[in-house]
Amino acid sequence: MNLSLAYAAPSFIREQSGQSLFSFAPNLKRAPVFFEGGLRDALSVRDALLCLHDVVQSNFDTRLTASDWDRILDPVATVARDQLFFEAFSGDESSYGRVAVRPGALQNIERWESGTTNVDFTPQLAGAIGTIRSDKDAHFQVDPEAFEVTTESQSRRERKVKLPPSWLRGFLNVQSAMTGELDSFELGRADARNLLAFLKSHKETFGPRALVFHLKPGQKVEAVFEPWNHKMVLTSSVYHGDKEAEVRVFGRRRLFLLNRILPKAKRLRVFLSGSGLPSFWLADLNDDVQFQLAISGWTTRPFAASGLHLSEAQTPLAADVVRRARESLRADEAMDAEALTRALNIVPGDARRALTLLCAQGQAMYDLDVRAYRKREVVDVPLDDLGMVGDPKRLTDARALVAQGKVKVESEVASPFSTQVRGVVSGTRGDYQTSVTLDSEGKIVDADCECAWFEHNALRGGPCKHILALREAVTNAATDVAPKSEEWWATLV
Known part of the structure; x- marks a missing residue:
């Protein structure tokens, strides 16, 4: 998939009516997103945005070549009811930065319309941001109409960027961690x-x-x-x-x-x-x-x-539950699993699974600061509608091992909130003793395997295909049995 980026003009900072105007050019190929208002603490916003720019420009992986930098995408900007936030990855995608600006840092708000877009964020803009001082008022705007009015048509810049799956998986794995x-x-x-x-x-x-x-x-x-x-x-x-x-x-x-x-x-x-x-x-x-x-x-x-996202529970969830969860998150903009459980009258496990799926589809993100999920649509439509969400090869290989009868479950010990499973999985180079501990929703919280891949990576690279296969074998056999914690919840609703 190609991501179309079109900016009426570069983002800029200029002096206007005795104040500094921060003006971010949003992507005209996306639904309009608006914010316009004053900044109470321009210096803090300045420093945070410069840190984000440092992240975007950083590269600690010396193996990357100049051509790898062509894939770097402009930061994602979201206007929400309770904050503005900007997200971006480093050039090597090993660092992620996020700037959050809450209403207390704003004043004289003239326009506020929620949504997510890409913003033009060039080194030249970063240089201009660095000139902001405390002796002048600052005005902040994300407004496509401002650029259409103040710039000539020939200044419009358009480019198509191949949307790298790694960029999308990066967002998902940040949320999973x-x-x-x-x-x-x-x-x-x-x-x-x-x-x-x-x-x-x-x-x-x-x-x-x-x-x-x-x-x-x-x-x-x-x-x-x-x-x-x-x-x-x-x-x-x-x-x-x-x-x-x-x-x-x-x-x-x-x-x-x-x-x-x-x-x-x-x-x-x-x-x-x-x-x-x-x-x-x-x-x-x-x-x-x-x-x-x-x-x-x-x-x-x-x-x-x-x-890391492979550790998340893989149990199927009704499409209607995911749809309703998306609608609830769009309406509230930020909510935790408990709030979604109440809103949809579903069990907590389904609520958490639905929110995880929305992250996988690029429709949500997790805010560690407030421990809640936020509406943040990386692209305009769910990624699965574009055919960009599929089972990773490791998970596909795991399911093939189960289908071929190469997984033998030796023991399964269940408690109200976890299940410990041990078994033998036949791989390409022999049989591997494998164990996995699942929480009440099927998420992997601990595991071990004798294979060379796990010996080298442990769970730092996510579970190996043998661990995934053992979980698949157990969860497939128990699809008609609700976890004990879900049974407990059912007695309360």
Whole structure:
């Protein structure tokens, strides 16, 4: 599929009536999206947008060539009732940035019409954003009509970009990682500066290269820098989780993308999904402007390649439920699974599955800050309507193993909220002892396999086809039996 981008003119910043005018050119090939209003804190918005531009321009994977940069897409901008937000991936798709601007950062709002579009965001615009100062009022607009009025037709710029499946899978895997089990702590600003200062002053020439966080309930977080094994106690960062954990973060130099806003951030929160898995860094410049940075588990493994979405439950869901969920999300713009459960009078598992499917279709995203799903339509129609959503090869191969009778379930131990399964899966190079733990909805929360792929990747690259096959064998056999937690819910409604 080709994504058509058409801009009446480049985005710009200019002086107008004694104030600075931020004017973002939206994609004219999409349904009109409007916002126009003043900025109370232009400097915070400026710094957050410059951080997003740093993400877009970054490339930590030295294997990429110049031609790979042609696939970089303009940021996605969404106007919602409770915030404006901009999202983008880095050139190597291993980093994701998001800027959120809430109503408290805005004033004198003249027009607000919800929707999602692409916006023209060039290096020239970033340079102009950097000139914004505090001594002038600032006005912000996303308005296609403004460009049609103030520019000549010959300035219109159009291009077609082949919509890369990796870009779409990247969004999906970011959401999948965010909705998983996360260890989190608030990182003190001084601690953050010390972390980056050490990395800046030390250049590793050999591995391992992890930044290791030691988390103990009620104690200060400890960070260890490999390969020097230098330990740093983060004196203003306390872990309040309920279990001890050690998490290894790779590709740590991507954290330099936070450099620009660290001196101004009022609060910095860290969410870790596990060793070699994505991590999320939320910087609040104030109560109303936030920058989010997500980095994949490895620099050379972009979000699209992580396969984390394969862990999500794959049980079928009625098309009518998905349709109604889409309509509810379009009406409310932001809701969690509990709210959707009440709105549609369905079981919680179906609500979560419906929201996950909407993310897979490019119609929704997960907001880690408020722990809710938001309407955000990457393209104008669901991706499955375009034939762009299909079963990944790994899942197709897993189902083939089940169909060929190559999966033998040896034990299945169920509890009210999880099921542990062990079995043997016959692969191309022999039989593999395989185990998987599923939550009440069929999502993979833990697994193990003897195959070489799993030995190298574990769950950092998503489940292998043998783990998926074992889950398929169990869920296929139990399609007529509701999970215990769903039975419990049914007694309440």
